[in-house]
Structure formats: structure tokens, C-alpha cells
Amino acid sequence: MPRPSEYAPELRSRGFRVTSQRLAILQVLHDSAGHLQPTAVYARARRLSPGITPTTVYRNLQVLKNTGLVWETSRLGGHLAYELAAAEHHHLVCRRCGAQVTFRQSTMAGIYRKLERASGYAIDHDHVSLSGLCPECRKQSGTA
């Protein structure tokens, strides 16, 4: 996981400009563990780049996602979350306490291959975030 400042050349080489807002967003994602929703990114980014607007945050998350520097995850419940690109993986989020566990991309690979063979589709290897109850919360709530 590179330091935020190292993203400048990365952006430039892909034809994108290096702006303070963009770096603030990368810094925020760098400083937080796990996923962050756009609103949270905005709340933190404005501390680093006071004039930044939500519009800019939303748009840059898209841009950064398209460059591959940032990953977008669809969380069950219909919300998007973002994180710095790292080793390919998916997430398992506790629906009660929010605890997160990651699992490797390859875990899904078998399913994807099977589905591709059966359907003829070329499946996007997007991040997926499954939800459930973590061991702690299972104890506290019987077995459901």
C-alpha cells in the first residue's frame, strides 16, 4: 500500500491531473482501515482540504476507481464503499457490529468460472461484500 504522495506520478502517468482534493481523498482512504462510504470520505476529506465539495468527492471516487487506484464495493443494502486498491479480495461484514473480514478473490474464482461456462457471460470480477453475523454477535443472539 503506497503512501498517498506516491500517487501523484501514478495519476499523472495516466493522464490525470494531481489536485489537492484528489490527494486529500487518497489520504483519507489511506488512513482508514476497511471501506468508507462517500459521505464519510467527504467528512474526513474536508478536514484536509477545507473547501472540498461533496460533488468533487463523488466524482473523484469514480475517477480513482476507473484508474484502478481505488476499489468500489457494492455492499448489501445498496450502498457503495471505497478503499485503496490492494490485493484482490472480497469482504464479509457483520450486519450487527460492522466487523469486517476479508477473503481472497480466488475463493470466488471457481464459482465465476463455473458460471461463465454455463452462461457464456464474461463476469466482472467486482468486489462483493457479503453480510452476516460475526462469531461474537452470533453468541449474543442465539443462533439466528
Place this chain on the structure above:
Amino acid sequence: MPRPSEYAPELRSRGFRVTSQRLAILQVLHDSAGHLQPTAVYARARRLSPGITPTTVYRNLQVLKNTGLVWETSRLGGHLAYELAAAEHHHLVCRRCGAQVTFRQSTMAGIYRKLERASGYAIDHDHVSLSGLCPECRKQSGTA
């Protein structure tokens, strides 16, 4: 897939009231193949139940989901979509033309079991909607 009118007793038996708005929403879902996003449900439902409001649609989709009569799917891209409950399955949606293919719940079951063993989590067997390119669209766009 029962006819919409058959849902009345179903609702009542679970302690929910049967309203014209609720039936309109069920009718809409019944009449359309595949998933529908809330906005689309509203657009069609107001033809059947002119005074209906978006608020009512959003709230009822939640209620109907909680009764189990309707399923909610998290589509990649962060949008929720709804459909009448049917045999457990997931979806594979073409990101270009929107074509949908379904695959059985059991396809994911192995992954879920494996993850549950490894993580200790109890995984929610929510609907998942994967995206990709269908065979047609693959042809039209090289191999990507």
C-alpha cells in the same frame, strides 16, 4: 408465482393490512420479468394506484421484503432492485444490454459453507447480482 390477488390472505395472515397501494406494487412486480428498481416500481404503480407516493413505494418494498413476499437484490453499482419471491436464485446481469440470467442459490452454497467454516460468521443468504457481459455483447466488443 401466485397471482397478486392471492397475496391478500398472505399479508393478512402475517398481521399486515391489505391496501390498494400494496396490491398495486405486487401487481407491478408480478407483471414485470426480472428486477425492478424502486423508481420504476413507482412509475408503474402510479398507473394502477394514481395517488400513490414514492414514500409509500419505498416503505412497502421494505415491508414486503420483510414478509418474504418480495426479494431485494443488491446490484453492483449500488442500486437495489426488487422482484416477487420465487425459487432461491441469484442473478447475472449484462452490464451493456441488461439481459438477465439466473443461477441457483445452491451454486453459492459451497462458497458460503467454506467461508462460514473459515470465518465463524453466519452468512446471510441474500440475493446477489453479479455483472458481466452476455455472449451477444462479448461478440460486439472484441473480448473485453
Place this chain on the structure above:
DNA sequence: GAGGTTATTGCAACTTCTTGCAATAAATTG
């Protein structure tokens, strides 16, 4: 079927996310 109870609805206000457009500033060129 009239009256009482309360789930459900619609309204209004709000949060979250998106889009068009003019102003700004990052990068390039001489």
C-alpha cells in the same frame, strides 16, 4: 354495520447522490 384501534398513508423537510455549466487552476508550450 357503527365505533374504536392502530397500521398505513401522504405531506413536508431532509439527506444522499447526480448533472450542467461557468470559473479555476494544473499541465504544456514557446
Place this chain on the structure above:
DNA sequence: CAATTTATTGCAAGAAGTTGCAATAACCTC
């Protein structure tokens, strides 16, 4: 390093989704 180019930003307006609350209308009881 001034001038030029144009990606990027912020603003304003709007679409999408959520929440609190008073009015409505299902449902139950007699």
C-alpha cells in the same frame, strides 16, 4: 515564466431515497 489549453472544481438545481408526524382507512369488536 507568461500564455495557452483543457481537465477539474464549485455552484446551483434536481433526482433518488429517508424520516417524523398528523390524517386516513383497514381491521376488529360488539
